[in-house]
Amino acid sequence: MRTLVWLLVVGLLALLGIALSQQGALDPLRNFALTVASPFQRGLRAAASPAADFLDNVAERQDLEEENRLLRQQIEELTAEIARLKESEFTAADLAELAEVENSRPDDEFLVARVIARDPSNLKERLAIDRGSDDGVAEGMVVMSEGASMVGVVSKALSDFAWVTLITDPNSNVNAMLLESRAQGVVGGSLNGGLHMDLIPQDAEVEPGNTVATSGLGGNLPQALLIGQVTSVRGEPQDVFKTAEIKPAASLSRLENVLVLTSFRAARLMSP
Amino acid sequence: MRYLLFVPLILFAALAQVAAAPYFPLLGVTANPLLVLLVCWAMVRGPEETMALIPVAGIFKDLITTDPVGASVLALLPIVPLAAIRERRPTESEFLPTLAVVAAASLSYHLIYMIVLTAVGDGPPWLQSPVRVILPAALFNALITPIFYLPVRWATTLAEMARPSMSVPGLGER
Numbered sequence: 001m002r003t004l005v006w007l008l009v010v011g012l013l014a015l016l017g018i019a020l021s022q023q024g025a026l027d028p029l030r031n032f033a034l035t036v037a038s039p040f041q042r043g044l045r046a047a048a049s050p051a052a053d054f055l056d057n058v059a060e061r062q063d064l065e066e067e068n069r070l071l072r073q074q075i076e077e078l079t080a081e082i083a084r085l086k087e088s089e090f091t092a093a094d095l096a097e098l099a100e101v102e103n104s105r106p107d108d109e110f111l112v113a114r115v116i117a118r119d120p121s122n123l124k125e126r127l128a129i130d131r132g133s134d135d136g137v138a139e140g141m142v143v144m145s146e147g148a149s150m151v152g153v154v155s156k157a158l159s160d161f162a163w164v165t166l167i168t169d170p171n172s173n174v175n176a177m178l179l180e181s182r183a184q185g186v187v188g189g190s191l192n193g194g195l196h197m198d199l200i201p202q203d204a205e206v207e208p209g210n211t212v213a214t215s216g217l218g219g220n221l222p223q224a225l226l227i228g229q230v231t232s233v234r235g236e237p238q239d240v241f242k243t244a245e246i247k248p249a250a251s252l253s254r255l256e257n258v259l260v261l262t263s264f265r266a267a268r269l270m271s272p
Numbered sequence: 273m274r275y276l277l278f279v280p281l282i283l284f285a286a287l288a289q290v291a292a293a294p295y296f297p298l299l300g301v302t303a304n305p306l307l308v309l310l311v312c313w314a315m316v317r318g319p320e321e322t323m324a325l326i327p328v329a330g331i332f333k334d335l336i337t338t339d340p341v342g343a344s345v346l347a348l349l350p351i352v353p354l355a356a357i358r359e360r361r362p363t364e365s366e367f368l369p370t371l372a373v374v375a376a377a378s379l380s381y382h383l384i385y386m387i388v389l390t391a392v393g394d395g396p397p398w399l400q401s402p403v404r405v406i407l408p409a410a411l412f413n414a415l416i417t418p419i420f421y422l423p424v425r426w427a428t429t430l431a432e433m434a435r436p437s438m439s440v441p442g443l444g445e446r
Contacts, residue, residue, distance in 0.1 A: 026341050041290065121337070
């Protein structure tokens with residue numbers, strides 16, 4: 001009987017808490033909790049990261065790990081540069097209106113933020129950064145890796161912190177295109193951190209190694225922001241669309257610092 | 273008085289889950305050390321303390337993640353009724369029932385959690401979740417159970433040994 005009463009009371013209080021947090025009434029409390037917890041979280045992350053690296057690379061030496069990290073970063077930066085150059089080349093050669101879009105964009109302004117936590121849920125792919133609305137971060141802003149590829153979008157901005165929904169989140173959908181064939185599709189996340197591009201027209205040429213970048217369609221994201229590379233393509237000839245598995249360019253599981261693109265405002269955030 | 277020790281410990285477990293657990297995935301999922309610790313606690317020490325710790329741990333975890341505040345509390349609630357199996361003593365050992373309760377609590381945790389997420393418009397893909405998340409997470413949580421069960425068991429045994437015993441003539445030690 002006592003257990004039943006406890007279940008009812010705590011259950012009702014939990015439902016009340018859910019309702020209040022959906023209204024945003026608990027955001028100041030969340031901000032306070034993150035302020036208190038973030039130093040401990042940083043400490044725990046700092047302790048866990050080398051242990052995780054050790055487990056991942058038991059057979060490898062420390063210097064090889066460091067070299068590998070640097071090389072990965074360089075590859076990511078170069079791939080992002082190639083994506084940008086390919087886009088510029090295409091713009092110059094074929095589509096003058098794309099040049100107009102590019103020219104109309106102001107110089108990019110970034111805010112450097114440190115990753116303080118990851119959402120531990122197995123059903124979401126989100127991370128917390130130590131910049132919030134007081135620093136100019138707003139919901140809908142694009143977050144990029146240090147190598148200039150896309151990480152995700154700010155989904156919740158508290159006063160001093162913000163939560164970023166990664167492109168690998170199951171509820172994330174990004175309008176994207178293949179730079180080689182110009183074919184468009186939608187890049188979405190899946191459980192376990194996977195990334196795939198759907199709705200690629202059947203007649204589009206897609207091959208492993210192709211580069212995937214944001215298309216800018218819809219106005220919620222800037223154009224030609226590197227997402228990743230195609231690793232495999234699925235789809236039978238009778239299917240209407242093809243699906244491609246994508247390997248994200250950014251190392252999303254090991255992000256330590258990110259860049260918030262503050263100069264780009266999503267179309268849905270602009271006043272009419 | 274004892275809660276002065278228990279509450280910081282459980283808050284630390286919640287912090288560790290958020291900050292460190294994502295670094296150690298297995299089978300594509302992250303373990304839930306908070307849930308495992310609470311189940312071990314309930315199975316070894318009885319559900320009374322766990323009834324106080326669940327709201328504290330759940331609310332704190334939700335405050336430092338993107339979950340609606342209260343979602344984890346709801347998802348952790350079944351631990352208490354599930355731990356009632358302890359009173360029936362199905363086996364000589366406490367450990368095997370603890371493993372079973374960890375697996376069952378893990379399944380119910382994800383089920384309730386997914387219902388809450390869906391209700392607030394942040395629902396995961398239901399069809400893929402059982403195979404890709406719920407079952408692997410239950411297995412992973414069961415695998416890490418000894419890491420939490422043994423310290424809780426030893427600490428409880430030590431505490432019981434340290435407690436002054438009361439002797440009643442004719443009835444032996446109580």
